[in-house]
Amino acid sequence: MNKETKKNTEDFRDHIATVTEEGKRIWVYPKKPKGRYHRARAIVAAILLAILFFTPLIKVNGHPIMLLDILSRKFILFGIALGPQDFHLIVIFIIMLVIFVFLFTVVWGRLWCGWTCPQTIFMEMLFRKVEYLIEGDAHQQRALNRAPWTPKKIFKKVLKHSIFAVMAFLIANALLAWVIGIDALKELASRPISEVPGKFTAMVIFTGVIYFFYAYFREQVCTLICPYGRLQGVMLDQNSIVIAYDYKRGEPRAKLGKNRDSQAGDCIDCRQCVDVCPTGIDIRNGTQLECVNCTACIDACDAVMDKVKKPRGLIRFASKEEIETGKRKIFTPKAIGYSVVLTLLLSLFIFLLATRSDFELSIVRTAGLLAQEQPGNKISNLYDVKIINKTFKEMPAELKLLDIPGEIRIVSGDLLVKPSDIAEAKALVILPKDQIKSISMPIRIEVSANGKVLDVMKTNFLGKVAGKRR
Numbered sequence: 503m504n505k506e507t508k509k510n511t512e513d514f515r516d517h518i519a520t521v522t523e524e525g526k527r528i529w530v531y532p533k534k535p536k537g538r539y540h541r542a543r544a545i546v547a548a549i550l551l552a553i554l555f556f557t558p559l560i561k562v563n564g565h566p567i568m569l570l571d572i573l574s575r576k577f578i579l580f581g582i583a584l585g586p587q588d589f590h591l592i593v594i595f596i597i598m599l600v601i602f603v604f605l606f607t608v609v610w611g612r613l614w615c616g617w618t619c620p621q622t623i624f625m626e627m628l629f630r631k632v633e634y635l636i637e638g639d640a641h642q643q644r645a646l647n648r649a650p651w652t653p654k655k656i657f658k659k660v661l662k663h664s665i666f667a668v669m670a671f672l673i674a675n676a677l678l679a680w681v682i683g684i685d686a687l688k689e690l691a692s693r694p695i696s697e698v699p700g701k702f703t704a705m706v707i708f709t710g711v712i713y714f715f716y717a718y719f720r721e722q723v724c725t726l727i728c729p730y731g732r733l734q735g736v737m738l739d740q741n742s743i744v745i746a747y748d749y750k751r752g753e754p755r756a757k758l759g760k761n762r763d764s765q766a767g768d769c770i771d772c773r774q775c776v777d778v779c780p781t782g783i784d785i786r787n788g789t790q791l792e793c794v795n796c797t798a799c800i801d802a803c804d805a806v807m808d809k810v811k812k813p814r815g816l817i818r819f820a821s822k823e824e825i826e827t828g829k830r831k832i833f834t835p836k837a838i839g840y841s842v843v844l845t846l847l848l849s850l851f852i853f854l855l856a857t858r859s860d861f862e863l864s865i866v867r868t869a870g871l872l873a874q875e876q877p878g879n880k881i882s883n884l885y886d887v888k889i890i891n892k893t894f895k896e897m898p899a900e901l902k903l904l905d906i907p908g909e910i911r912i913v914s915g916d917l918l919v920k921p922s923d924i925a926e927a928k929a930l931v932i933l934p935k936d937q938i939k940s941i942s943m944p945i946r947i948e949v950s951a952n953g954k955v956l957d958v959m960k961t962n963f964l965g966k967v968a969g970k971r972r
């Protein structure tokens with residue numbers, strides 16, 4: 503621990519742990535974490551990384567199982583295609599995600615940050631691992647950075663940053679595959695750069711941003727940029743489970759040795775919990791904005807407790823209330839409220855998804871137009887026809903007049919609806935005059951495609967011809 507960081511921990515309430523009073527960045531060299539929580543996090547991270555990299559390769563009936571094409575407003579969730587017309591479902595899904603994260607935060611603190619946030623997973627499970635592999639543990643990294651630029655140091659730095667750049671490029675491509683689909687990504691990659699200069703530049707910038715975040719900006723994303731981190735103060739309460747230091751058991755802290763008081767608490771002030779912290783804080787000062795719940799301090803302290811033959815859990819998952827009173831209370835009114843809202847939204851989402859049809863139809867008389875005389879003693883009305891195809895198949899729609907002799911003629915547009923697309927057309931409904939019984943009479947139009955009736959639409963037919971009285 504350097505002088506700056508030591509000073510920083512003593513006035514931790516005044517500024518964040520990785521910035522000096524003068525506003526300079528304090529580079530954090532966290533010790534390599536190890537222990538049962540780290541192993542569990544590594545397993546969770548491996549599963550999530552596999553989902554990130556392999557999901558775009560999974561197809562259902564030739565289409566991606568998941569696609570989040572924000573630019574074209576086309577989404578596929580678990581094989582179900584959602585288009586702009588399903589915007590309400592997408593909004594509900596996003597609200598549900600937000601409430602889910604809020605609920606989790608109320609009950610489990612920042613568990614999201616430490617275990618599932620892409621920032622933490624990429625940083626701690628990919629980039630930091632490569633750094634440990636090439637530059638060694640914290641003290642070796644610190645020594646390397648202070649050392650003069652020898653060929654060995656240049657080699658290590660070039661190797662590390664080259665691997666960082668490759669990883670940033672792979673992550674950028676994986677994220678892009680979620681947005682445009684793996685086929686479009688392959689197609690893009692197979693074309694010469696001169697044909698897609700804009701897209702190539704966008705990819706270089708995106709890769710550069712990812713590289714910058716993990717090579718240099720690191721924990722600053724969590725403490726300075728991430729809005730979720732900054733909302734902790736309003737979401738957490740005394741019953742939220744956080745990474746907590748049991749000050750009742752640990753204080754007064756005292757180093758091991760002959761001067762250690764018999765009244766001393768279990769904390770031996772070894773600072774192992776501080777040395778492993780990737781955000782540079784001392785959790786013994788209490789819950790802080792910077793803590794991303796990475797559990798490294800729990801593992802470090804448990805290892806110390808094992809060595810000094812004290813029970814594990816001096817630092818553990820616990821609420822402030824639990825540390826103070828020894829009682830854990832998860833189901834607080836706030837948590838119950840969030841759970842009810844989340845259950846309702848989830849039920850609504852499942853209901854809407856389950857009852858969602860593969861198409862949407864609308865046939866309405868063109869506004870402001872009266873009936874038109876047609877040869878052969880007939881009258882016509884003009885209709886706007888709109889068909890939304892939510893399937894992955896082409897839909898050649900046909901219209902048929904029911905209950906009454908007459909004719910439907912498409913006068914503009916096309917009723918051949920492409921997959922996940924919308925077709926719009928103008929159609930004339932032409933009826934013999936002797937079939938018109940009233941000024942506005944109901945008619946029914948059957949819409950079918952591929953020999954299957956999709957729906958029967960009800961509309962009305964205006965019997966009044968422009969400029970004529972009946």
Ligand code: SF4
Pocket residue numbers: 747752768769770771772773774775776786802803806816817
């Ligand atoms: S690792 Fe445990 S014993 Fe060591 S300083 Fe931290 S809390 Fe105290």
Ligand code: SF4
Pocket residue numbers: 745775778779780781782783784785792793794795796797798799800
């Ligand atoms: S205080 Fe502990 S859990 Fe929080 S970021 Fe630091 S090491 Fe991770």
